[in-house]
Amino acid sequence: MASKKAGGRPGGDSDLLIDASIIRIPPHHYIHVLDQNTNIARVEIGPLTYIRQDNERVLFPPLRMIMVPPRHYCVVVNPVARDDEARVQFDQSGQAKLRHADLEIRLTQDPFPLYPGEEIQQDVTPLQIVYPDTALRLQALLDFKELNGKQRIAGDEWLFEGPGTYIPRKEVCVLETIKATVIRENQAIRLRARKEGDDRGGVHRVTGEEWQVCKVGAYLPGAHEEVVDIVNAYILTDKKALHVRAVRAFRDAGGRDRRTGEEWLVTLADREAHIPSVAEEVVGVVAVTTLSSRQYAVILDPVGADGKPQLGQKRVVKGERSFFLQPGEKLERGIQDVYILSEDEGLLLKATEAFRDIHEEERRGEEEEEEEDRPAERRLGVGRRPGDRWMLRGPMEYVPPASVEVVLRREAIPLDENEGIYVRDIKTGKVRAVIGQTYMLTQDEELWEKPLPPNVEQLLASARDPLSDRGDRGHSQTAPPRDKTRVVSYRVPHNAAVQVYDYREKKARVVFGPEMVMLGPDEQFTVLALSGDKPKRANVIKAICLLLGPDFCTDIIIIETADHARLQLQLAYNWHFDVKRDAVSAAALFSVPDFVGDACKAIASRIRGAVASVQFDDFHKNSNRIICSAVFGFDEKMAVRSSLRFPQNGLVISSVDIQSVEPVDQRTRDALQKSVQLAIEITTNSQEAAARHEAERLEQEARGRLERQRITDQAEAERARKELLELEALSAAVESTGAAKAEAQSRAEAARIQGEAAVNEATLKAEAQRIEAEAELARLAKAREAELSFQEERDRLEVAKQEKMAAIESQRFQSQIQALGADTLKEMARAGPELQVKLLQSLGLQSTLITDGSTPINLFGTANGLLGAIQGTKPTEG
Numbered sequence: 060m061a062s063k064k065a066g067g068r069p070g071g072d073s074d075l076l077i078d079a080s081i082i083r084i085p086p087h088h089y090i091h092v093l094d095q096n097t098n099i100a101r102v103e104i105g106p107l108t109y110i111r112q113d114n115e116r117v118l119f120p121p122l123r124m125i126m127v128p129p130r131h132y133c134v135v136v137n138p139v140a141r142d143d144e145a146r147v148q149f150d151q152s153g154q155a156k157l158r159h160a161d162l163e164i165r166l167t168q169d170p171f172p173l174y175p176g177e178e179i180q181q182d183v184t185p186l187q188i189v190y191p192d193t194a195l196r197l198q199a200l201l202d203f204k205e206l207n208g209k210q211r212i213a214g215d216e217w218l219f220e221g222p223g224t225y226i227p228r229k230e231v232c233v234l235e236t237i238k239a240t241v242i243r244e245n246q247a248i249r250l251r252a253r254k255e256g257d258d259r260g261g262v263h264r265v266t267g268e269e270w271q272v273c274k275v276g277a278y279l280p281g282a283h284e285e286v287v288d289i290v291n292a293y294i295l296t297d298k299k300a301l302h303v304r305a306v307r308a309f310r311d312a313g314g315r316d317r318r319t320g321e322e323w324l325v326t327l328a329d330r331e332a333h334i335p336s337v338a339e340e341v342v343g344v345v346a347v348t349t350l351s352s353r354q355y356a357v358i359l360d361p362v363g364a365d366g367k368p369q370l371g372q373k374r375v376v377k378g379e380r381s382f383f384l385q386p387g388e389k390l391e392r393g394i395q396d397v398y399i400l401s402e403d404e405g406l407l408l409k410a411t412e413a414f415r416d417i418h419e420e421e422r423r424g425e426e427e428e429e430e431e432d433r434p435a436e437r438r439l440g441v442g443r444r445p446g447d448r449w450m451l452r453g454p455m456e457y458v459p460p461a462s463v464e465v466v467l468r469r470e471a472i473p474l475d476e477n478e479g480i481y482v483r484d485i486k487t488g489k490v491r492a493v494i495g496q497t498y499m500l501t502q503d504e505e506l507w508e509k510p511l512p513p514n515v516e517q518l519l520a521s522a523r524d525p526l527s528d529r530g531d532r533g534h535s536q537t538a539p540p541r542d543k544t545r546v547v548s549y550r551v552p553h554n555a556a557v558q559v560y561d562y563r564e565k566k567a568r569v570v571f572g573p574e575m576v577m578l579g580p581d582e583q584f585t586v587l588a589l590s591g592d593k594p595k596r597a598n599v600i601k602a603i604c605l606l607l608g609p610d611f612c613t614d615i616i617i618i619e620t621a622d623h624a625r626l627q628l629q630l631a632y633n634w635h636f637d638v639k640r641d642a643v644s645a646a647a648l649f650s651v652p653d654f655v656g657d658a659c660k661a662i663a664s665r666i667r668g669a670v671a672s673v674q675f676d677d678f679h680k681n682s683n684r685i686i687c688s689a690v691f692g693f694d695e696k697m698a699v700r701s702s703l704r705f706p707q708n709g710l711v712i713s714s715v716d717i718q719s720v721e722p723v724d725q726r727t728r729d730a731l732q733k734s735v736q737l738a739i740e741i742t743t744n745s746q747e748a749a750a751r752h753e754a755e756r757l758e759q760e761a762r763g764r765l766e767r768q769r770i771t772d773q774a775e776a777e778r779a780r781k782e783l784l785e786l787e788a789l790s791a792a793v794e795s796t797g798a799a800k801a802e803a804q805s806r807a808e809a810a811r812i813q814g815e816a817a818v819n820e821a822t823l824k825a826e827a828q829r830i831e832a833e834a835e836l837a838r839l840a841k842a843r844e845a846e847l848s849f850q851e852e853r854d855r856l857e858v859a860k861q862e863k864m865a866a867i868e869s870q871r872f873q874s875q876i877q878a879l880g881a882d883t884l885k886e887m888a889r890a891g892p893e894l895q896v897k898l899l900q901s902l903g904l905q906s907t908l909i910t911d912g913s914t915p916i917n918l919f920g921t922a923n924g925l926l927g928a929i930q931g932t933k934p935t936e937g
Contacts (some may be wrong), residue, residue: 077116077117077118077119077120079111080110080111081108081109081110081111082108082109082111082117082120082121083105083107083108083109083121084103084104084105084106084107084108084109084121085105085106085121086105086106086894087105087123087124087126087170088104088105088121088122088123088124089102089103089104089105089121089122089124089172089173090102090103090109090117090118090119090120090121090122091103091117091118091119091175092109092111092115092116092117092118093115093116093117093118094114094115095114095115095116096114097152097153099152099153099154100118100154100175101153101154101175102155102172102174102175104124104172105121106897106898106901122172123170124170124171124172125165125170125171125172125173125179125183126170126183127165127166127167127168127183128167128183129167129880130167130185130186130224131166131167131183131184131185131186132164132165132166132183132184132186132226132227133164133165133179133181133182133183133184134162134163134164134165134179134180134181134229135162135163135164135165135173135177135178135179135180136161136162136177136178136179136180137157137158137159137160137161137176137177137178138157138158138161138162138163138177139155139156139157139158139174139176139177140155140156140157140158147174154175155174155175155176157174157176157177161229162180162229163229164227164228164229166226186224186225186226186227187224187225187227187233188221188222188223188224188225189219189220189221189222189223189224189225190221190222191221191222192221192238192239192277192279193220193221193236193237193238193239193279194218194219194220194221194236194237194239194279195218195219195225195233195235195236195237196216196217196218196233196234196235196236196237196282197216197217197218197219197231197232197233197234198214198215198216198231198232198234199211199212199213199214199215199216199230199231200213200229200230200231200232201213201229201230202230203228203230211230211231216234216254216282216283217282218237218279218281218282220279237279237280239277239278239279240277240278240279240280240286240289241276241277241278242272242273242274242275242276242277242278243275244275245291245292245294245332245334246273246275246289246290246291246292246334247271247272247273247289247290247292247334248271248272248278248286248287248288248289248290249269249270249271249286249287249288249289249290249337250269250270250271250272250280250284250285250286250287251267251268251269251284251285251287252264252265252266252267252268252269252283252284253266253283253284253285254266254283256283258270258281258284259278259281259284269287269337270337271290271334271336271337273334290334290335291334292332292333292334293325293332293333293334293335293341293344294331294332295325295326295327295329295330295331295332295333296327297327297347297381298346298347299344299345299346299347300324300325300326300327300344300345300347300383301324301325301326301333301335301341301344301345302322302324302341302342302343302344302345302386303322303323303324303325303333303335303339303340303341303342304320304321304322304339304340304341304342304386305317305318305319305320305321305322305338305339305340306319306337306338306339306340307319307338308338309336309338311336311339312330312333312336313329317338322342322386322387323366323385323386324345324383324385324386326383342386345383345384347381347382347383348381348382348383348384348390348394349378349380349381350376350377350378350379350380350381350394351378351379352378352379353378353396353397353399354377354378354394354395354396354397355375355376355377355378355394355395355396355397355458356375356376356390356391356393356394356395357373357374357375357376357390357391357392357395357461358373358374358375358376358384358388358389358390358391359373359388359389359390359391360372360387360388360389361373361374361385361388362385362386362387362388368385368387368388372461373391373461373462374461375458375459375460375461377397377458378397397456397457397458398456398457398458398459398465398468399453399456400451400452400453400454400455400456400457401453401454402453402454402471403453403470403471403473403497403499404452404453404468404469404470404471405450405451405452405453405468405469405470405471405499406450406451406457406459406465406467406468406469407448407449407450407465407466407467407468407469407502408448408449408450408451408459408463408464408465408466408502409446409447409448409463409464409465409466410443410444410445410446410447410448410462410463410464411445411462411463411464412445412462413442413443413444413445413462414442414443414460414462414463415441415442415443416441416442416443443462443463448466448502448503449502450469450501450502452499469499469500470499471497471498471499472497472498472499472500473497474493474494474495474496474497474498475495476494476495477495477548477575477577478494478495478545478546478548479492479493479494479495479545479546479548479577480492480493480498480506480544480545480546481506481507481508481509481544481545481546481580482498482500482504482505482506482507483504483505483506483507484503484504485503485504485505486503490507490580491580492546492577492579492580494546494577506544507544507580508543508544509543509544509546509547509578509580510543511547511583512583512586514586514601515583515584515586515603516541517601518586518601518602518603519541519547519549519603520540520541546577546578547577547578548575548576548577548578549575549576549584549603549604550572550573550574550575550576551570551571551572551573551574551575551576551604552572552573552604552606553572553573554572554606554607554608555571555572555604555605555606555607556569556570556571556572556604556605556607556645556648556649557569557570557572557576557584557585557603557604557605558570558584558585558605558648558649559576559578559582559583559584559585560582560583560584560585561579561581561582562581562582562583563581564581567585567646567649569642569645569646569648569649571640571645572604584603585603585649586601586602586603587600587601587602587603587605587649587652587653588600588601588652588653589601589602589653589654589655589656590653590655590656590659591655593613593614593615593629594614594615594616595614595655595656595659595660597653597656598653600655605636605648605649607635607636607638607648608634608635608636609633609634609635609713610633610634610635611631611632611633611634612631612632612634612655612658612659613629613630613631613632613718614629614630614631614632614659614662614663615627615628615629615630616628616630616663616666616667617723618666618667618670618671619667619670619671620670620671620673620674620675620678621671621672621673621674622674622675624675624678624722624724624727625722625723625724625727626670626675626678626720626721626722626723627719627720627721627722627723628666628686628717628719628720629717629718629719630662630666630686630715630716630717630718631715631716631718632658632659632662632712632714632715632716633712633713633714633715633716634658634710634711634712634713635710635711635713636648636708636709636710636711637704637709637711638708638709644709647707647708647709648708648709649708650707650708651705651707651708651710654705654708654710657705658705658710658712661705662690662703662712662715665689665690666686666689666690668689669685669686669688669689670685670686670689673685675727679720682717682720683717684699686715686717687699687715690703690712690715691703691712691715701713702714
């Protein structure tokens with residue numbers, strides 16, 4: 060166990076060395092020898108040749124003594140006890156006394172052995188260097204007194220500040236290394252007291268108290284201080300302020316007392332940079348609010364001159380201006396633009412509280428009036444009560460006061476002579492129509508939406524012209540939604556009429572076209588429901604205007620002759636209204652709601668009565684006369700009248716057109732079809748015979764013309780063949796001559812082209828070779844230049860490297876020499892020869908000569924030394 064603690068290596072050569080009888084202990088080595096009789100271990104220190112007794116046992120082979128270099132230390136556990144002269148104390152049995160469970164810190168000294176029981180707790184360690192702006196926080200483990208006489212109690216903490224070298228003590232432990240905190244411009248550090256005491260400034264602090272240090276430089280916290288945070292200053296500009304809240308009652312940097320929870324702004328007017336203290340809390344950075352000359356803002360809960368917020372109040376700020384919102388203030392609707400009103404614009408205002416409106420007086424003051432001519436109440440302004448509404452008209456600029464609410468911005472509504480709007484007075488409820496002028500609503504007026512029945516809305520929204528496309532009445536095009544505040548207008552087409560009924564005055568008016576109808580607030584259109592389709596059905600056509608014609612309508616009716624032949628007639632009637640444009644005649648126009656259905660029914664009844672008294676053959680032969688006489692009747696001279704008039708509404712049927720007559724019964728229809736087919740067949744046969752005869756005549760004439768043309772064509776062909784043979788002979792001669800000439804020319808041209816190609820080929824080959832040679836030469840030159848540059852750069856780098864290595868080696872050697880010191884080098888140089896001399900003296904040698912075989916020796920001087928030693932002089936040591 061002792062050998063392991065002392066650093067021995069059991070087993071192998073070490074075991075053989077321990078069991079040896081003679082143990083040679085080199086200088087600065089030691090062994091522990093155990094006397095097995097007394098069971099006491101002792102230390103044997105070299106240089107020594109130790110002869111082991113039989114009752115002794117060497118615990119471990121020779122070990123090197125502990126050497127503590129300068130500026131180093133080691134810690135020994137269970138150190139030996141020493142007297143005042145630093146000599147080791149032994150008990151009666153000869154065993155070294157130990158201070159058990161104690162520590163001893165040993166600094167630079169002569170090499171020393173470890174006595175039995177001593178252990179190295181901490182190996183040789185360099186002393187800790189404390190640099191400037193650095194400190195060690197120390198804590199006392201035991202009560203002791205420092206060299207300066209200061210008494211330390213266990214648990215005390217203090218700082219060892221640099222620069223310096225810390226010499227450890229067994230009564231002190233190092234808790235941590237503290238580095239100074241650098242405080243720059245516009246910075247501060249926040250500190251907290253760990254323990255009650257005085258800080259570096261001499262101010263008494265209690266446990267947990269926080270404070271700040273703003274002095275620029277390095278600050279080293281005390282033993283009972285800890286750095287909480289580094290606080291950076293907020294740079295204040297004319298566009299940025301700091302919103303601060305007091306955490307506790309204190310006095311700020313401006314010397315003003317602040318209460319807990321109080322909030323305020325720090326601006327550029329106070330200071331350029333603000334470092335919040337420990338009693339301040341930064342709520343946020345407030346940006347400047349800038350208003351142009353055409354902007355304003357309404358501040359809610361404004362802060363008064365005494366710094367207290369006026370809750371529930373408002374303040375209007377008009378530009379051009381820049382300001383910061385104080386804590387608790389906020390803008391009602393942000394930054395708003397000043398109301399700039401033109402001549403056709405106005406503002407509808409409402410008073411939220413009672414006040415005296417002087418804006419009206421200021422506006423009137425711009426007019427050219429004398430001060431003494433104005434009434435006194437006008438000069439004092441207009442009194443407004445809560446809820447009052449009034450209108451301001453342009454041109455002007457207006458900023459509403461805090462007690463005024465802008466309800467609406469109105470613009471004048473430009474109206475053509477055919478346009479209008481419905482206006483309702485909100486006080487009386489009366490509705491009127493404003494037509495044909497530019498109008499702006501007053502403060503007591505609003506636009507009124509006129510309701511119309513859904514069918515009227517649909518008819519007005521239809522983009523269809525009532526005079527066109529009458530066959531597609533059921534499919535109307537949809538127009539954009541109607542603006543219900545606009546006066547309802549309808550363009551009455553030419554030769555048409557529209558009836559409008561006023562429900563307030565209980566009377567109707569009829570408007571004839573072309574005209575524009577504009578409804579009043581209490582007027583409605585009369586909607587016509589007319590019959591349509593074939594045969595006629597009621598309520599098919601919906602219309603607002605009544606067309607006066609001339610027009611036509613088509614109807615299908617079923618009749619039956621005297622011989623019970625049922626026929627279907629499709630008739631078309633031409634009609635028009637024959638009325639005068641006066642009130643009585645106009646009222647008669649709309650007296651019959653469905654004039655189309657009534658007229659068609661009346662005419663159909665007359666036709667059925669007339670046809671029922673005649674046979675089918677008579678009706679088939681004289682259908683037009685029978686129907687016309689039935690519809691129009693006979694005059695006094697028994698002549699058929701020219702028209703049929705309905706006196707109730709002035710409707711005139713001018714003509715009847717029979718478009719088709721078809722039997723309803725299938726057998727009658729088949730018989731009629733057979734007779735018609737027989738007549739058609741007879742006519743067709745006669746026409747076919749005449750056409751065949753004409754075709755035969757035309758064929759004979761065509762054959763004669765064809766024969767004459769064939770003979771003429773044969774004569775022309777013979778003449779053309781003769782000319783062809785002559786031209787072939789001539790072309791053969793020309794061809795043979797041209798072929799020979801072309802062949803000769805082509806051979807000459809080929810030879811010329813071949814020669815020119817050979818010349819060009821040789822020229823191009825020479826040029827290509829020249830280019831290749833120049834390119835190869837340029838490449839070689841570039842390669843040589845690059846190689847030379849590379850070699851020069853490598854040599855330069857090698858020279859720089861060697862220079863730097865030499866400087867480093869020189870610096871390393873100089874640092875080693877400086878670290879070892881001159882005294883150490885001298886001692887190291889003398890250690891070997893002195894050891895050799897002492898060794899020789901212990902062996903009893905009077906003179907010796909030692910050489911390494913390579914160093915030259917002055918033998919003459921050596922001989923003289925030897926002779927002198929024989930004659931009794933001092934022996935020479937080498």
